[in-house]
Amino acid sequence: MKDSVEKPENDRPNLSLLDRFCRLARHSLSATSAAIYRDCAELGWQRQYCSPPHLCWDDGIDLKALSGGDGVIAINNINADARIDIHGNDESSEKVCFIAIAPIYLNSATLAYGHLVVADSKPRRLSADEEGSLQEFSAMAGDLIDMRNARRRAAAAERELATERQQRESLIRSLSQSNQQLEQFAYIASHDLQEPLRMVTGFLGLLQDEYGQQLGDEADEYIEFATDGARRMKSMINGLLSYSRVGASDEPFVTVDAEQIFIEVRDQLINNHPNVDATITHDALPTIQGREDQIRRLFSNLINNAIDHSETASTIHIGVEEKADEFLFSVTDQGVGIAEAQQERIFDLFVSGKSRATEPHTGIGLTICTAIVEQHGGRLWVESAPDEGAAFYFTISKRNSQ
Amino acid sequence: MSSSQPKSIDILLVEDNPGDIRLVQKAFKKARLRNELHVVESGQEAMDFLLQRAEFTDMPRVELVLLDLKLPDRNGLDVLSDIKEHPDLKRIPVVILTSSEADEDIITSYDRHANAYLTKPVDFPGLVKIVQELDEFWLSLVKLAP
Incomplete structure (x- = not known):
């Protein structure tokens, strides 16, 4: 049982930081050996880290029975100590004479994590300085184990993040x-x-x-x-x-003159519907990166939409506002407006608001507009109230390229 | 000079949909065209008819082909290639008459030397108009190869 717990640590070609720490503690206290024991509820004390060379010096010694309290416990000569019942301390291995035990506390815990144990093959007495050093070392061991735990948690979080990222990527793919x-x-x-x-x-x-x-x-x-x-x-x-x-569409993104497109759309509209009474004004419109056919369709759909939802004469304004990363366009009319409850529905497929219907409505125009705007890295929405007209806003990202 | 009397020519419609065949026949009748409209329903029959072989040995020489792109045995575009690559047939004007509005069909058709590309109109009056204009253009205005 004990072997299987020790092995993973001892077999490592490179010593872990805490193994090195044990070596430092051993040198510093001029002892034969130093080790960190974890106090496991079920298995008792388990040696986790130790300074090489590894001696079977703790065989047959019930360390747990020796420990207790917050302070350092030192046994100057095991062989002369009545508290210790040594069995199986075999002759071939180096015998343990001296043991000092200090509890290790982690920052967050009130119960001891385990113990730092220093051992020597000859009897000795712990000086006050040495006892102070041992306490320092056990506090330092607590800090190092805290750091180790934090590193493990970070690694686990990173693994979880990587898994999440993988899942998200496969979700996006599907x-x-x-x-x-x-x-x-x-x-x-x-x-x-x-x-x-x-x-x-x-x-x-x-x-x-x-x-x-x-x-x-x-x-x-x-x-x-x-x-x-x-x-x-x-x-x-x-x-x-x-x-x-x-x-x-695989049409490439090119530099598109929005003003030019708007004028074409407006003129075509006036040509095709000479009897429609509409006043269309506009801000100076910028050049944008986009697909020309789609931008033309976007303007055409929104302006047609505005005309269709006006009672008699239409007054329509095309506005634009330049933001850091995008252009914010607006198509505003003075028409019948849209009740708030309807405002989300009108972007769905085959949903058409009420209109004076100069042409049959399929209710797909705004769905197409949404798709076009999304292709251009933007959003489309409406602000409106009944009888107060409607303002359709859409953004076109400045960073479109393909 | 050119004769004022409109001439009558033999036209081959390559179309497998019986509804479309009937509509085109009716449109020809409605437009009062005196042309002879022959109908075959597959790519194989179209080539046989044009080359006056198999069961079509007694058929007249065709002077205009109306070709659908969706045929039961082979792609209409391949039939188009066969016609345009055949030394005896390549001068016969081929008008694509299809329901496809896909850019790639239009481009491929012209790449393979189609003489015109028409999409089937959705209503009957539209079809009558197309047939009249086909007659006007190909049979009256255009000077075909002798």
Whole structure:
């Protein structure tokens, strides 16, 4: 039992710090041997560290029975001490005559951690100086063991951290994988969904074209409902397709003139909807690092959104504020506003707020905007109250590169 | 000078979806085109038809191909390559008519010398319009190789 406890320490090619400490204590006290014992509840005293050479000098001596109290206990000559019952102190090994024992306390504990034991092969008497040194050494042993424990705790924490980091990395890997699969799914689904949908719309059109006059007004209305549903599904599929393309895009990040893009978007909007009454003002917009097509889509979606949610005439302002690491853009309208309860939902897929609906809404525009902003290392959010207009804010990181 | 009478030519539609075949046929009829529209449903049949072999020995020479990219036996893009690499067929204009809007399909098609790339419109009137414009462009405006 004892051997198996000693071995790991004794077999070490390099002495541990506490072994060296024992050697120092032995030299300093001119003794044959010095050792640190751990007081284990179940196994009794176990030798943990000691100065070489290792002598079997403690065989048959019940050290525990000798110790006690806070101070140093010294036995000048074991052979002449009535308290000691020596058995098996075999002739071949160097006999122990003198033993001094000092308890070791750790900073945090009131119970002794163990004991520092100094032994000599000849009888001797501990001088007051030597006793003081032994006490110093036992205090120092306490500090060293405290340091050892702290180092072990730090190593364990580091191992735990490394494990955590590994787990986090594998989580990120599996997340990005499932994200990729989702994008792939959306892409494939929207491609393959086009085919049957075209059959529905195609033949509805053909039905109306060839038999429209013969079926009666109600049948015409049915066909109209069906066609409208198919048309909306088509735009949802297209939305899904655009959404999946945002995530799957490998378009490089380049220097993009936000002002130029804004002007293009605004002019196109005015051209496409000449009857829309909108006043669009803007701050001087910066150049940013981004994907041009996505930035164009972002502006277009947000400005369209602002127009659609205005009651009559729209007054829209595009603002920008430069921060240390990013640009903070805002698209502000004076429209119907959004109740607080709705504000998070509107960014979800296929959720559309109420609007005057100049165009059919699929409720995918803001979802795409969120995806685009996230691709540019930013965030998108809304601040609004009913009838007080809405302000959409988004940030674009200055550190985008690819 | 060019004749004012619109000429009638033989067009080959390579398409396996019966719904699409019917829609294209109807669109041709609706557009009142006098062209002959032949239909084959696989890449193999398309090559046989164009080369007037197998069961198509008595068929006329095709002057315009409408090619879908999704075919049951082989990729439409490979059929396109076969046509454009064949000395007797390479001058026949091939118009890709597909539901794919993917950039890579468009780019690969032109890389393999497709003459035009059209995506199938979602509604019937749109298809009629496309067929009319195909006729207008390829059969009236364009001077094809003799």
